[in-house]
Amino acid sequence: MHVPFSLVDELDRVLKSAAAAAGFDAAAFSPEVRVADAQHGDYQANGVLGYAKSRKQNPRALAEKLVAALPAEFTQSTRVTIAGPGFINFTLAPGSLLAWLRTYATAEQLAAGAAADHAGQTWVVDYSSPNTAKQMHVGHLRSAVIGEAICRLLAFTGARVIRDNHLGDWGTQFGKLIYGYKRWADPAALAADPIEELERLYKLGHHATPEGSPELEEAKRELVKLQSGDPENVALWKKFSEVSLGAFQQIYDRLGIHFDHHLGESFYNDKVERVYGELTDIGLAENSDGALVVFHDEHPRFSRNAERPNPFMVRKADGASGYASTDLATALYRTEHFQADGIVIVTDFRQSDHFEQLFLTVKKWFAAKGYRLPQLHHVTFGAVTGEDGKALKTRDGGTIKLKALLDEAVERAFAIVSEKNPELPEDERRAIAEAVGVGAVQYADLSQNRSSNYVFSWEKMLSLEGNTAPYLLYAVARIHSIFRKAGATPGEPATESAATEPETPTEIALARKLLKFPDAVRLATETLRPHFLSLYLFELAGDYSTFNNADRVLVDDPVIRARRLLLCSRTLLILETGLRLLGLRPLTRM
Structure with a gap:
C-alpha cells in the first residue's frame, strides 16, 4: 500500500x-x-x-x-x-493515520518522503559572513542561526546544499591593521587570544591614522603593498585570516555549524574585471563622474530621475572595487562553478536596498548574456534588542561578544540543571547545560518571525514553560523516560507490532498533528522562515502533553500499550527530527 x-x-x-x-x-x-x-x-x-x-x-x-x-x-x-x-x-480516518505512522517510522523514511521537493537541485546558502580579525558579536547571531536552519531544511527536502561563509577579508581596514601590527603586536597576547589582540591592534592603528595625517598615508601604503602581493604583508594577511577562522570555528562548533567554503571578498579580487567588461559591453553599466554605475530607471528609488538618485556602484571613481563588484562576481561564480539552482543570502534588513539592486542587475545581466538564472533570495532579519527595546549591549555600553553570550547562557542553564538534578555527576550536568543553554539562544531566535526584531530575555528563553528550547528538550527527555520505564526502545518493531488504530480523542488528535509534519517543513522551507517549524513543534509538544495527561501509556492491556507507545515513539521521532533541523541537539535526560 x-x-x-x-x-x-x-x-x-x-x-x-x-x-x-x-x-x-x-x-x-x-x-x-x-x-x-x-x-x-x-x-x-x-x-x-x-x-x-x-x-x-x-x-x-x-x-x-x-x-x-x-x-x-x-x-x-x-x-x-x-x-x-x-x-x-x-x-x-483512524486507519489512514495508523498507516502513515507505520510508513514513516524512522528519520531516514521521513527524509526520503520530504526529499521530493528539491531533489536534483543545488542551493548555495551564504550566511554568517563576519569580518576577519574581529570577534563575532551578538549581531552575528541571527545570520548564523537562521542560515544554518535554512541549510538543514533545504538538505532535508532533497537539495544539495553548499554552505558558503562569504568573509569580509579584504579592504581598507587591513592597511590600518598591518600598520598597527608592525608597531604594537604583543606575541604573548597573540598566542593566548589572537583575535582579541588583532582587534586591539586595529583600534590602535585606526586611532593612530587620522584623516589627512602622514600616518594614514603610511597605512595606505601598507594596503597597496598587500594588494600588490608584497610577501611580508600577504603573509600577515593570511595569518590574520587563519587565526580568525580558528576563533570563528570555536563558535560554529558550539552552534553545530560547518561550512563547505569560506570564499571571502578576497577570492573575487581577480574576477571583477570580467564583471566590469560584460556590464559595459551590454550597455547596462555607464560612466557617472568617473564611476561605473547601474541605474534601474523602472524602479522609483533606483532611477536616475529619483528624488535622491541611488545608483548601483559597480566600480568606484578611483577604480577600486566595492561590495557591488564582488557580489556581482560572486553571483556569477556560484552560477557557473556550483551550477546553483538557488542562491540564498542571509543578512540583516539594513542591506535590503543593496541586494534588491544586486538582484535586479544580475537578472538583466544574465538575460542579456544568455546565462542561466538561479532563484535569488535575500533572507533578511530584524535586530536583537534588550528588554528596553534598544540594541543589546553590555552594562558599560559595549557590544556583546557572541562567545560571552553563549558562555553566559550555558552557565545559567548549568545553575538550573544543578538545582533540579543535583544528584547527576557534574560532567553530565555540564553536557546538558551546553545543549540547553546554546539551544535556548538558538531557539529564541528561530521561534520568532525573522522579519521582526525580538527581545532578548534570559528568563523567557530558559523557561521550561512556553515556546522555548528547554520546554521542547524537556518534552523529548520525558518521552525517553517513558521508554526507559517500559524497558523498550523507541521505534522498535516488537514494541509496536500489536498497535491498533488510534481510538480516544487525544490519541486521534495527536496522530492528526503528527501527520502535519510534512506541511510544516514545506512551509518553513518554501518561505525560508524556520519559525513555522518551531511553531509546529511547540504545538505538537502541547498535543502530546494533553495526550499523556489523558491517556496513561504504560497500561496492562498489551494492545493499548503498544498503540500508545507507537504514538510516543513517533512524537519523539518528529520532535527530535524537527529540533535537529533547527540546529538544536536533543537530550535523552534533562
Missing part, C-alpha cells in the same frame, strides 16, 4: 483527477489544498470558489459535483464534507 508523505500533494492529485472526470476544465482548475483548522478536519480545498466565480456558476453545486467524482477507495479512507459556499473539508 502506497502511503504518501505529503497529504497536501496527494489531495491535489486526487482532486485534479476528479475534476477532469467531473467535466471541469482541468487546465484551469487549481484545488488550492491547505491545512484546515482542526474543527473543520485535516485539510481543506478552496479552489472551487475561484473556479466557479470565473465561470459564473454556483460554487456549492460544483463542489458537490467534484466530490461525487472522487474514487470510492478515497472516500472510504477519508471523510469528505462541503461547508458554506463550496469549501471542501477532508478528515482522515
Whole structure:
C-alpha cells in the first residue's frame, strides 16, 4: 500500500483527477489544498470558489459535483464534507493515520518522503559572513542561526546544499591593521587570544591614522603593498585570516555549524574585471563622474530621475572595487562553478536596498548574456534588542561578544540543571547545560518571525514553560523516560507490532498533528522562515502533553500499550527530527 508523505500533494492529485472526470476544465482548475483548522478536519480545498466565480456558476453545486467524482477507495479512507459556499473539508480516518505512522517510522523514511521537493537541485546558502580579525558579536547571531536552519531544511527536502561563509577579508581596514601590527603586536597576547589582540591592534592603528595625517598615508601604503602581493604583508594577511577562522570555528562548533567554503571578498579580487567588461559591453553599466554605475530607471528609488538618485556602484571613481563588484562576481561564480539552482543570502534588513539592486542587475545581466538564472533570495532579519527595546549591549555600553553570550547562557542553564538534578555527576550536568543553554539562544531566535526584531530575555528563553528550547528538550527527555520505564526502545518493531488504530480523542488528535509534519517543513522551507517549524513543534509538544495527561501509556492491556507507545515513539521521532533541523541537539535526560 502506497502511503504518501505529503497529504497536501496527494489531495491535489486526487482532486485534479476528479475534476477532469467531473467535466471541469482541468487546465484551469487549481484545488488550492491547505491545512484546515482542526474543527473543520485535516485539510481543506478552496479552489472551487475561484473556479466557479470565473465561470459564473454556483460554487456549492460544483463542489458537490467534484466530490461525487472522487474514487470510492478515497472516500472510504477519508471523510469528505462541503461547508458554506463550496469549501471542501477532508478528515482522515483512524486507519489512514495508523498507516502513515507505520510508513514513516524512522528519520531516514521521513527524509526520503520530504526529499521530493528539491531533489536534483543545488542551493548555495551564504550566511554568517563576519569580518576577519574581529570577534563575532551578538549581531552575528541571527545570520548564523537562521542560515544554518535554512541549510538543514533545504538538505532535508532533497537539495544539495553548499554552505558558503562569504568573509569580509579584504579592504581598507587591513592597511590600518598591518600598520598597527608592525608597531604594537604583543606575541604573548597573540598566542593566548589572537583575535582579541588583532582587534586591539586595529583600534590602535585606526586611532593612530587620522584623516589627512602622514600616518594614514603610511597605512595606505601598507594596503597597496598587500594588494600588490608584497610577501611580508600577504603573509600577515593570511595569518590574520587563519587565526580568525580558528576563533570563528570555536563558535560554529558550539552552534553545530560547518561550512563547505569560506570564499571571502578576497577570492573575487581577480574576477571583477570580467564583471566590469560584460556590464559595459551590454550597455547596462555607464560612466557617472568617473564611476561605473547601474541605474534601474523602472524602479522609483533606483532611477536616475529619483528624488535622491541611488545608483548601483559597480566600480568606484578611483577604480577600486566595492561590495557591488564582488557580489556581482560572486553571483556569477556560484552560477557557473556550483551550477546553483538557488542562491540564498542571509543578512540583516539594513542591506535590503543593496541586494534588491544586486538582484535586479544580475537578472538583466544574465538575460542579456544568455546565462542561466538561479532563484535569488535575500533572507533578511530584524535586530536583537534588550528588554528596553534598544540594541543589546553590555552594562558599560559595549557590544556583546557572541562567545560571552553563549558562555553566559550555558552557565545559567548549568545553575538550573544543578538545582533540579543535583544528584547527576557534574560532567553530565555540564553536557546538558551546553545543549540547553546554546539551544535556548538558538531557539529564541528561530521561534520568532525573522522579519521582526525580538527581545532578548534570559528568563523567557530558559523557561521550561512556553515556546522555548528547554520546554521542547524537556518534552523529548520525558518521552525517553517513558521508554526507559517500559524497558523498550523507541521505534522498535516488537514494541509496536500489536498497535491498533488510534481510538480516544487525544490519541486521534495527536496522530492528526503528527501527520502535519510534512506541511510544516514545506512551509518553513518554501518561505525560508524556520519559525513555522518551531511553531509546529511547540504545538505538537502541547498535543502530546494533553495526550499523556489523558491517556496513561504504560497500561496492562498489551494492545493499548503498544498503540500508545507507537504514538510516543513517533512524537519523539518528529520532535527530535524537527529540533535537529533547527540546529538544536536533543537530550535523552534533562
